[in-house]
Amino acid sequence: MEIDFEEKLEKSQENINQMKEEIDFLANINQQFGAKNDQLIKNLDQFRKYRIPESISVRSSLGDSGTESEIIPSKRPKGRKLKSKKITKTNKGKRVFGNDLEEEDTESDDKKNEKDVRNEMKTIIKTINSKFSLNYS
Known part of the structure; x- marks a missing residue:
């Protein structure tokens, strides 16, 4: 053992x-x-x-x-760059951020374009023969 x-x-x-x-x-x-x-x-x-x-x-x-x-x-799509907000003076002397001023400009441009389009349509309608009897008022 x-x-x-x-x-x-x-x-x-x-x-x-x-x-x-x-x-x-x-x-x-x-x-x-x-x-x-x-x-x-x-x-x-x-x-x-x-x-x-x-x-x-x-x-x-x-x-x-x-x-x-x-x-x-890489071939990534190139997009528009965002514009930075810059402080600019308006005609009234107030300071406004640049992007806000641009938005106002685009709104006034849109209204002007709309008026121009309406006037152009009236001119086109006036030149159409009167046999269609269109009301352009």
Whole structure:
């Protein structure tokens, strides 16, 4: 019985020694991965300064000398830019924001255009032959 106990003790010691070796091996690997991770984080922080905007895409193609990259601007629709509000003076001396003044101008332009269109329609109706007997008043 004492022999079985000594054999179990020896096997346990062997298992403990083997596990210690595995732990040391894994700790070494973990340390190497940690160093590599730190280096990658440093590189990432460095390249964030030089990031290409999302509006520009990069196309890679294989050439004779390896890989080549070509920067291509995106083809997004170009819309009208909003005008900034600027303080302007009106004829009455009051200060008005620029966009508000433009809205008033467009309203007066619309009214003027409407009057012009009505006058043009009256002129057209007058030139039509009287046999249609149209009332243009």
